[in-house]
Amino acid sequence: MILLAILFWIVSLYIILDTHKLFKNKLLKWVISICLSASILSFSFSIHLFLGIDFLVYQILITILPSIYCIFQFRNIKIILKREADKKPTLSNWELILILLCFLIFSALFFLKSTRWGSWDAWAIWSLHAKFLVFEDQFINLFTNNISWTHPDYPLMLPSIIASIWKSLNTTSPMVPLFVSYLTTAGLPLLVLGSFLELQLKKIGLICYIIFCLGIFLHFFGSLQYADTLLSLFVLIPFVLINHIDKEKPLLLILIGFFAATSVWIKNEGFLFFIVFSVFFAFSHLKNIKYHVLFLMGALVPLLITLYFKGVYAPINDLVNESSVSTLNKVTEFDRYKTICGYFLVSVVFKNPLVFILLISALILDYKYAFTLVFKVVAVIIVAYFLVYIVTPKDLDWHLKTSIDRLFHHISPLLIYSVFIYFGKKHKIISFKKVT
């Protein structure tokens, strides 16, 4: 039943995006609708657990709501379908073949690297949390420090999506986390392609899409089945949406606020992203109160649910719990700075050479790229991560080894997209000026 509900939600949200004319591109509308549906499923499933609502009642409610909307919008669906059929295609046959071929290679590489139950953290953290959530009367057992190694304070977006499908299908099959991970990873190249096509930057968009599909940075992390790729996706979405805001009708700001705040519900690192993003976003639109109101409207629900979870259920985070006054003394230990710089350098230059080359090239070609919102947000996030490593109560080498690559994975897709979109837009403006 949950799968049916997801389908109805996707269609309903597609209709809403279409009727409000937020985007023209079909692919972008589908990707945003799917991401929104996944978020709604996760939040609603968690609320049903928190409030102790019977699972059958929850399933009926979550399915009936969008299905009623779809029935009322039946005429609209027919109009949309007719309009899409009459529309002149934006892609030639060869371009379509190229896109689908890249997607096939992406899928083959993803599944080739995937393993049953995923890598260590996939089953020891994310799927384990999902197993607890399947039991509505015992899910609370998870929130104990007796099993602190599984980080019971971690937010519940990925576990709740997996648990809701498991429970609905009456199974705990490893195929569910695998397919959730596949769809999440596939969402990144498709979102990027949709965004470029919407902005009519087809050629540069295709290059960016091919990099996303064939680049090792995506398959490797995606196939691990961790929540990090989901966070990468939700970190990227707000920046993609910013590129499509209609200044006359800034309704997209609700979605930007929603997606930015939902990153908080995926991983604890999402908190840092949300705060940094919100501050920079607020400063870049200081005089526009309407922008702030719409952004906050979108962010409110995800924030309230996460804060409720953190306040009522989640035990204290291990980093916070193990910190003491002596932790602050580490600020003066020069060796720690050296070690962290070494790891940062290896991670950026050798493990993410593509991102490194793209960033250096972008800054050489146009230093103004450093003043973009993306660059500023990412720079502050990296500095914040650096500071966390300096004062970490954990063994520094162990902490760096186990987390630094993931932190860069959160921002790598965003950086690649931002470089391409920056120069794509710049090129478009220059070409437009030449024509006029």
Added chain:
Amino acid sequence: MKKIILLFFLLLLSCILFYSYKSISKKNDIDFLEVATENIRNTSLETPNVYYFSNSKSPALYFKTQFVLAPKVINQKAYTKIPEGAYILMVIDKNIKNAKVISSEKINLKDTLVKALDNDYYKAILLKK
């Protein structure tokens, strides 16, 4: 033409999914442990806490036991510190020759509650202290 391209794409994608399913559906140690603990999973206890002992020193087996037995909480504690009446889970990894789970002089276990389904890889027994 576009419809033919899309159909061909879906066909190829289905082939990828089919072959991936075949390789991913091969069972691993989590699945074997799941089978070995099936009776224990289905036994309802008055407390979610179970104390874990094993002949394996590997933390992986402990984590995997927690994974297959959720929503029960699998704790690790010295035998002497475990309260009377608490549940004890013994997981024996058959690949390890040493079958000693707890030193015999310490054992004061009332009765075996559930004997798990035995398989080639693992044996699990639930007891009460």
